[in-house]
Amino acid sequence: xxxxxxxxxxxxxxxxxxxxxxxxxxxxxxxxxxxxxxxxxxxxxxxxxxxxxxxxxxxxxxxxxxxxxxxxxxxxxxxxxxxxxxxxxxxxxxxxxxxxxxxxxxxxxxxxxxxxxxxxxxxxxxxxxxxxxxxxxxxxxxxxxxxxxxxxxxxxxxxxxxxxxxxxxxxxxxxxxxxxxxxxxxxxxxxxxxxxxxxxxxxxxxxxxxxxxxxxxxxxxxxxxxxxxxxxxxxxxxxxxxxxxxxxxxxxxxxxxxxxxxxxxxxxxxxxxxxxxxxxxxxxxxxxxxxxxxxxxxxxxxxxxxxxxxxxxxxxxxxxxxxxxxxxxxxxxxxx
Numbered sequence: 001x002x003x004x005x006x007x008x009x010x011x012x013x014x015x016x017x018x019x020x021x022x023x024x025x026x027x028x029x030x031x032x033x034x035x036x037x038x039x040x041x042x043x044x045x046x047x048x049x050x051x052x053x054x055x056x057x058x059x060x061x062x063x064x065x066x067x068x069x070x071x072x073x074x075x076x077x078x079x080x081x082x083x084x085x086x087x088x089x090x091x092x093x094x095x096x097x098x099x100x101x102x103x104x105x106x107x108x109x110x111x112x113x114x115x116x117x118x119x120x121x122x123x124x125x126x127x128x129x130x131x132x133x134x135x136x137x138x139x140x141x142x143x144x145x146x147x148x149x150x151x152x153x154x155x156x157x158x159x160x161x162x163x164x165x166x167x168x169x170x171x172x173x174x175x176x177x178x179x180x181x182x183x184x185x186x187x188x189x190x191x192x193x194x195x196x197x198x199x200x201x202x203x204x205x206x207x208x209x210x211x212x213x214x215x216x217x218x219x220x221x222x223x224x225x226x227x228x229x230x231x232x233x234x235x236x237x238x239x240x241x242x243x244x245x246x247x248x249x250x251x252x253x254x255x256x257x258x259x260x261x262x263x264x265x266x267x268x269x270x271x272x273x274x275x276x277x278x279x280x281x282x283x284x285x286x287x288x289x290x291x292x293x294x295x296x297x298x299x300x301x302x303x304x305x306x307x308x309x310x311x312x313x314x315x316x317x318x319x320x321x322x323x324x325x326x327x328x329x330x331x332x333x334x335x336x
Contacts, residue, residue, distance in 0.1 A: 085115050135319035141290045152287050160267065160284040164199040167270060171244035173202040174252065176218075177228055179236045180211035184256040188237040189217040191259040198259075201266075208236065241269050248273065293317050 077083040089111060096108040130137050143149050176192060178185040196203045205213050205221035208228055213221055227233075231240060231249065239252035239262070250273045253265050264285075271281040282289045296317030303310050 080114060082118065085111070085118075089115060135291070141288075156284065156287050160263065161199065163276060163280055163284050164201065164263065164266060167266070167275065168200040168202070170275070172270075172275065173204060173242050173244065175227070175240040175242050175249070176203050176205045177208055177224070177233050177236055177238040177240075178205055178213055179209045180207070180214050181209070182214065182236045185237045186214050188256050189213060189215045191257060191262060192239075193217045194259040195262050195266075199263075204242070208233070239265075241266070241273070243273070243275065291318065 077087065089108075092104075092108045092111055096104040134140060139145075139148070143152055174192065174195070176188075178188075192203050195201055203218060205218045206224050206227060207213070207221055208224050210223055231251070235254065237256065238254050239257075241250045241252050243249070250269045252269050253262060257265070267276070267281060267284050270276045271278070276284075279289070293314065296313075299313055300309065303313060
């Protein structure tokens with residue numbers, strides 16, 4: 001055999017040897033021998049799983065051409081509408097800041113001016129509607145002028161004083177829990193003395209340390225005989241309302257309070273205990289009840305799709321006495 005033949009034979013053998021290991025490795029990966037996978041046992045006892053046929057993936061339907069394409073995409077807002085400005089104002093601002101050419105800056109400034117002018121026109125119309133529509137003028141319910149505020153407050157105080165006098169006549173008084181060494185009780189007794197003198201509500205001091213009150217505002221007092229523990233009194237001064245007619249009590253205040261704070265707490269505590277009506281509570285706190293749109297009749301089902309019906313419903317809810325529907329047969333020109 002020549003040298004060239006031997007060289008070719010050696011090359012063929014090397015090529016064959018290089019091609020065998022991948023086959024052997026892949027075969028070992030597919031079929032491990034017993035020593036590598038002896039935990040599985042002998043193969044003649046093993047039930048090999050049956051491979052399930054692959055489920056074909058459904059192909060997407062081909063795109064259809066026609067007018068119906070793109071119906072799910074919301075239409076773009078009209079240029080320079082409020083929605084368009086909300087979507088684009090910041091974009092043009094960023095463009096002007098990133099590339100501050102005279103044209104970019106002027107474009108953003110004009111667009112901002114356009115938005116301000118729209119808002120100004122809206123505000124002007126708003127004020128005109130308020131002036132011409134009494135049920136939308138909040139200054140009628142809550143006066144803004146000094147004279148209006150003073151008049152409203154005087155009416156509230158007049159009714160509040162009469163209501164507190166009525167509570168005193170019905171046997172409602174104040175339990176005053178104190179300690180003789182309490183510095184806040186000294187100031188509290190001055191306020192309680194005003195409430196008792198002005199409204200006639202009797203004040204009963206209850207001593208929690210067995211000693212007289214720290215001032216001479218109240219000459220009579222009683223010792224705590226378990227009321228503080230029953231009512232969970234933790235500090236002084238603490239005030240409770242007591243209805244002598246039925247023996248019920250209602251917490252009034254905890255801590256030092258001025259006379260007007262005690263009066264306000266009296267009204268709220270009496271309402272919680274149902275000693276006064278809701279109408280009396282409203283008159284004693286805000287003067288009169290304000291109409292609330294949410295308290296109106298339930299809206300019709302198709303209200304959202306009809307702007308004219310929406311306006312008519314809200315008008316009737318805001319001022320039912322001014323917008324009562326007139327039947328055609330009862331109109332001035334109708335035949336009887």
